[in-house]
Amino acid sequence: MSQTAIATVGIIPSTTHANDTKAGSFDEKGSVLDFEKATGSIEDEDDDGIVNIKGGQNFSHSNGDDDDPAYAALPRIVRELCDFEDDPTIPVLTWRFFVLSGAFTALGAWLTQMGFFRTTYIPYSIYFVQITSLYVGKFMAATLPSKKIGFGKYSFDLNPGPFTIKEHVIIVLAANTVATNNLGDYVLAPLAVFYQKPMNGWLAILFMWSAVFVEFSLATLAKTFLIDNPDTGKLQMRVFWYGILIFFLWEFLPEYIFPFTSSLAFLCWVTDDPTAKFLGSGLGGAGLLNITLDWSNIGSSLVYYPYWSQVNVFATFVLGAWILVPIGALGGAWQNDLYPMQTQDLYMTNGSEYPTVELMNADFTLNEALFAEIGAPKMSTQLRWGYFFSYTAYLSAFVSLCLFQGPMLWKTLKSVCSGNRAYNDKLTQLMEPYPKVPIWWNIALFIIPSAVLIALGAAGKLYLPLYTVFIALGFGALIVVPMLYIYAVSGYQVPGYFNEWFYGGSRHPVGSRSYRTISGQCWYEACSMLNDMKLGHYVCLKFTITSSETDPSLFKFHVPPRATIFAQVWGILVGVPVNYATILWIVNTKGNYLDGSAIDPNNQWTGQGVISLNNQGIAFGLKLFADPMYNILPYGFILGAGLPIAFYLLHRKWPRARFDLWNVPIFATTMENFYGFLSNFVLAWFILGSINHLYIKKYKYKFWKKYAYIAGAAADTGFNLNMLLLFIAFSAVKVTPAPHWWGNNPDSVERCFPASS
Template identity: 40%
Template sequence: MFKLSKKNTKSSIVEESKSTDPIDKIHEIDVKEELEHTTDIESAASSLPPDIEELPRVVREVVDFDDDANTPLLTFRYFLLSIIFIPPGAFIDTFTSFRTTSAAYSIFFVQLASHWLGMWLAKVLPDKKIGFGKFKFSLNPGPWSIKETVLVTITASSGATGSLATNCIALAEVYYDTTISPAVCIFFMWAIVFLGYSYSGISRNFLINDPQFIWPQALMQTTLFQNQKKSHGSMQVFFVVLIGVCFWTFLPEYVFPMTSSLALLCWCAPENYTANFIGSGLGGMGFLNISLDWSNITSSIMLSPYWVHVVQFLAFILGAWILIPATKWGNLGNFQYGLMSNNLFMSNGTKYPTTALLTPDHQLNMTAYKQLGPVHLGTQRAWNIFFDYAAFVSGFVWAVLFGYKSLKESVIKFYAAKLKSKSNTSSQYTDRLNKIQSKYADVPLWWFLILFICTFIILIVTSTTNALPIPWWTVFVAMAIGAVIVTPLSWLYAISNFQLAVGTFNEVIYGYMIEHMKYKVPYSVMIYSSISGDAFYRAQYESQSLKIGHYNHIPPRVTFFCQIFGEIVGVPINYAALKWVLKTKKDYLNGTKVDKLHQWTGQTLLSYHSNVVQYVTLGPSRLFENYRVLPYGFLVGLIAPIIFYSLHRLFPNSKLKFRLRNTTIFFSTMSTFYGNISTGYFSQFVGATVTMFYFYRYRHNIWKKYNYLLGAAFDTGFNLSILLIFIIFSAGKTIDMPNWWGNNDKSVERCFALVEAD
């Protein structure tokens, strides 16, 4: 890795501060603060080669600039390890998506295990060629390389994940007793994923090759790759932390669940309802509630810039600590029932019998609707919807106002490069990384077009034949919306590691499109949302993997292939895991049984069902008649970014840093449902203050060496523990933890008055 010179430190810092890179702005460290507080000033950049100085500082500190273009890549060992690591991840991510809180199957575990197994295979496999004719390959082409580790990891990050399509499939079976054909399910799951991958071709040249877009998650993974290759000492730290977290996680997740939500106010007054409601993180406000469960904290505290955490915590304070008590005790909302519930209610506060609204063919029974009356939402649920609308519009406006200049420069450079070179557009940039990548052929546009055509055919055939009960013409709308949003919202993710949820907007659009149709299947809205949503979500993940390949000098075409291969293997496992959940946890998902730890609550599925009733069974018009303020969320999302942009232009040097007060992130956090689990947010902010503020600013050498490494270790240790808990206590016969003081049968938080009131 390039070593930074120690000469002319002060002047080099001043020069660096003039950069317009978003990453320099994001971390909010100006020249004066850097000179006064950063402990690694002596290692700051000076006399850097121009092609390295073009890169953001955080990238220079992580990425290795050495490359061997002759390294074997798609080896037999790669395929073997990919097939080993994809199934457990695809299964775990699918079944944990139905839990209230969870951390995804750790891709860092794949990085570590595949590297060590790869080196072992390089020792034990014979150097023998097998196959026939020209189609021969070596079982062991030489020493295991870090590039092979990168490829296995990219493949797993594609295939060893959950699928957005499982939501509509589960909804159809749990609430509408409809089982969709397995073949249709699997091909639909493939189609929406590959649609997103094809859409990544829209913005890849703007967001991948341009060095100003750092993609924080890609940097974290690259840090671990570099440590695996070079630093044995760091890997020892990694494994020590991994093992410690793995053993610790058995406490909050199984043995000592009280540690997952330390409700201090409940300890002081366990029989006082008000104190319980304020302090509980499992059904209350979560005020000063501390969580020691990594699933409630996650490695985001080591990934997202500190300004993101500040914005999110302010939104949490407003939503959970101000608006909830104002509604509960201050009559903020007109409907006083179900404050923190995703259910739909009648005017007297009882749950709305949504099944009574449907005829045998799942259409709206107007007679029953007139008898039952309008559907009511819990107040928190109502403002969640309002801010969902605001966040979606704000995402576009913010990207246009604050990202237009950088995106415009990238577009100009891209088309200028196209005139010079038809094979590789990375030549549009002159930094060291792009120079390295320029020797590898880029992914041609026709690859993305073929992928798009295949997915288009699948979606049109399944919709026109009614294999999926969605009007065929709405598929075109879903695709169009996905194409429009992919670049601006990927821009936000590339600089902040914040992914905007777009589901609610998709659902209201679909509701309006089919509102006056005579025949409409309620859960079809989730099919539509899956198509339009994955066109955006999967495009982001595809781009992120391309950025990982960019940082680690992987040919783009190889990265592209690895992602396709990963999904081909992973999707059938997603479907198998979904069927397992529906077979073993259906009673929890439909509310027949109650999970005392508030994990198997079916909260997400219940929220989707509420959306189905709102946007399809009743239609948006009836919803907005009863909640006239909701559409104003779109207006708020339009105006708020303009206000902050105007303030930024008027006061560009203000200490309030208006450019960092991102309204999209604020509104999106306000739309998060806190009612069931409000613990963890305070702990996240405390953790982020330690990692992304204190250590990044005042102990930067330590941060640089350990931050991403420890984040990977925590994620890996947690997920390994979750896997062990599942295998030991749930895979065969379910073994429940005996009740004791730290696992109270009535309330694990010891908020007894709150439980009795419920």
């Protein structure tokens, strides 16, 4: 029997080499070579863009011939993980694929869609799918009889033979397709929670299918730019399974029995001073020096996020949550005497709640008379600067892309236009024997769902004018490549609020959510789609074969492009109905938390995402920014255009200072985050990330490469399984809250009580 693990390489150009862009950095060509000339002692550069000097770290052997351009064009991590062999004759889309992928896809769709309504959540662990599907697939191959089912060409073999690695990979591809929540919830959740007008079930599913398939077709558009360019054994499996067990058991404490462990507010324990309590609270405060022991607040991203990216996030978090939030909330700056610093609600000029319901007519258009009387709503400071920095992030993404990656993209574009391949790495060569995906597949995947969206818009089901559907589709196609590239090199997704400036004018608030789903947000899921395509193209394996009877041909691993597309389409078809069913269940069982009529003591089911979406819909849909306090917001675009230029010029002047790693999109995106309910996670995340990158990865590289991803995946999986059991045991049939005690205080689970009199 063999034990396998799949290591996926992120969406990085396969053209990366020693002096080009590494995974997770904006390296300008030549900058590393300049450093090498200056020091004379460079040994290698890791995938974080950090140079490792001789004596600091030992590297594993890289596969392939260094003198062969087809191998040399690949990043070091790819050559370490991949064996460059393939057998195009191995079966892929077997009956086992449909059964196993269907089951894992449905589970993932439920877990990830549920996470949309929580304040924090752990993404569906694809490593859990990889490991579990391997064992189940081998069990099916060993026990099921070889028997034909069906008639003629519509028949299949119940047991087509040994469970192959290509079946394994394609199952993971399908499940990973729905490992993010369906963005149709941007429309469906506010309709159900705030307007009590849930969309018809079949129409809702059609809308979600169509939105995803449009995103999918746009991902295939970006594929040319971001993909076509260029020892696992029993001990690791024990680490994985023991890790799952440990985190599965541990999560009962912060999630149910002992929520005190989810937010250790040290400042609250040493003083009754109200200022210190606000600063120290991670559930409604600034979270200063607060540590969480809840893995749902941390997650395995600390393992694979580039360290330069983590530094950007933490530095920005310190500025925003630990400095600016206290200045506003405690110092009374920015009109916080009237409008609380950390809230997503809307207010009148006198500080009372804004009458959003009364402001809308029966047809959800703007009540002009009342609006003239009460004026535009007032937003909290943090909500305002969230919009400001979202605009900064948006434009800075384009500017950074042009400055730091423009030459590479231009080279790729010229190769596409000329019909010649700009790069010819070894992995791309291995895909040559497979039939290409016909262009009409991509066209159909765009035209058919677009027609459904147009029909839904014409029927008034999306609450927006028909012409805006066409604008949304066009704008989504325009921005997909630059936004995906930012995600490719940093792991960060830039917000798309800019698109909503094209929408407005006394319309139903949910209409702006529909517009956002189709245009500005569609590329979010395109990121996931492209990751899956990368998995089929770049999937890499290392084997420890422990049985001489194992057929080595079973471990040729590349997936045919057509099978990759099919698996993703299949995953979408299976996952979307589960997404919708999950939305209905959450609204029916947690609706009182989501609409603000009740408070979740753990600050997890806060509904802040749905509340934020609804308020944004009101603001954009009814054009409620007509107030001088919002005049500064458009200047975010100017900042987004200027800062990358400044850092680019500084990088050209002093390349060794690495100003290319001072990432404006990440800075602005982190500043845009809302910390009003939960600010206890970043410090723990950064501490563990620093230990991971600066010690374990740097000085124990072989150990890190062998266990880091496995351990992170086990922790994520343990949390997901714990959430599943908590749902079944305490929520599915009857809601059973945990008993109150010292570690689960009804007034403050983190025991950050109001100051005593």
